Amino acid sequence: MNRRILIVEDEERLASLLVDYLRNAGYEPHCLVDGSAVVEWVRKHQPQLVLLDLMLPGQDGLTVCRELRRFSDVPIVMITAKVEEIDRLLGLELGADDYICKPFSPREVVARVKAILRRAAGSEPPTAGQGLVVNEAEYRAVLDGYELDLTPVELRLLAMLASWPGRVFSRAQLLDRIYDDHRVVTDRTVDTHIKNLRRKMAAVRGEEETIRSVYGIGYRIEAL
Template sequence: MRRILLAEDNDNLRELITDFLSEHGFEVDAAADGEEAWEAVQTKSYQIILLDVMMPGMDGFTLCKKIRERESVPVLFLTARVLEEDQLHGYELGADDYILKPFSLKVLLAKCRAVLERYQQGMPKEQKEGLVLDEERQQFLCGGSPVKLQSLDFRLLSYFYQNPNRILTREQIILKLWGYEYDGNDRSVDTHVKNLRKALGDYGRCIRTIVKKGYVFERNKKAEGLTAEEQEG
C-alpha cells in the first residue's frame, strides 16, 4: 500500500484528509506539527509527503528543507499563502507542487496520484525493481523507495556497491570506514552489516557472508530471508 505522511495542524482538516485518502488506497500517517512529522520521516519510508506551510514549532518550509537533505520523496505543500514569493521559496526548497486552501479533496487525490506517477515514470526500470544508488542525491533506492541509513552504514553500503562480486575482508572494511588508527573490535563490521541487511529488507541477501574471510556484495540478489548464519554475520 502507498504510504503518505500528512503534516497539518488543523485538527478537522487533518482528519478529513486522512479519512478521504485512506478510503482511496493510501495508508496515511498524520502529524499535528513539524516536529512530529520529522520524527516520522526518520523512522518510516513514504511515497509522498503533504505539508502545511504554517505549523507551530517547525514550519513546512523548514521541514521540507530537512527532508530534501535526506531523501527525494515527493513533497506537496498545503497552504493558504498565495504570495508568489512564498510559492517560489517552496519550489526552491524542492517542493513538487502547491495546493492552495481551500481545496477539493478530489483535486488533492488527483494531484497525489499525478505526482506519484511522474516519479515512477522518471525512474529507470532497474530503480523500480532493484537496489541502486542515486548518485545525484547520494541516496540508495530499493525497489524505488529510499533506504534509510545512518552515515556510517551508507558509507559501508557504498563500499560494497562499488565492489560487487568481490570478497571484502573485515580488515579492508575497517581501513575504508575507520582508517589505520582504529583500535576497536572487528566485530563492529558485523554489527553494521546486520544494520544494512535489516534496512534493505528483501534485498538484504545481496550481502553474503564468506566464512572466515569477510563479505561479498551481489547486486540485486533477492531472497525471502537470510540463513541463521547470515543473520549472525
C-alpha cells in the same frame, strides 16, 4: 507495496477529511500536527509522499521541507493558505514537488497525489484512460481516468470549450452558455470559472496549460 502518505496539518478537521479521502483511495495516511516531529517520522517510516502544511507549530513547513531534502527525495506537496507568489516559489525552490492552495477539494488533493506519484514512478497513465470526457447528462467530467469535482457551471463551461477543440470562444458566448437564466454577470465571472477549471485540471495534468487565453477575445481548449 508502500502506500504510506504523511499528512502534516494542524487543522484537525481538514486533516481528518484528507485521511478519509486518501484511505478510500487505497492509501495509508498518517497525520502529524507538529513540524518538529516530521523528520524523525520520515526517517523511520519512509512514506511514499508528504502533504506538508506551510504554517505549523514547532517548525514551519519550509524549514521542514529543507531538512527533508537533505536526506530524502520523497515527493513533497506544500499546502498553504498564503497566496503570495514569493511563498510559492520559495517552497518549490527548497525542493517541494508541488503546492496546493487552501481552500481546496479533497478529491483534488487525491488526484494531485496520484498524478505526482505517477510521475515519480516514471510511468505514464494508461492509454485507455487518457483524454477528456464530458457527460452533461450525468454531470460528470473525467480527465485521464480521474473524475473532476466540478460545479454545474464549471461543467457546462468545460463542455462548451471541449465541444470544439481549438476554437476561440468569446466571454459573451461562454456567458450565454453557462447561465441559462439570463442573469446579469460580468466578464470577470468567466475568468473566475476558468481559473477554477484550470486549477482542478492541473491536479491531474500538472502545470500543463489545458485552457488557453486569447488576449482580447476569450478562451480555447486544445484537444485533450
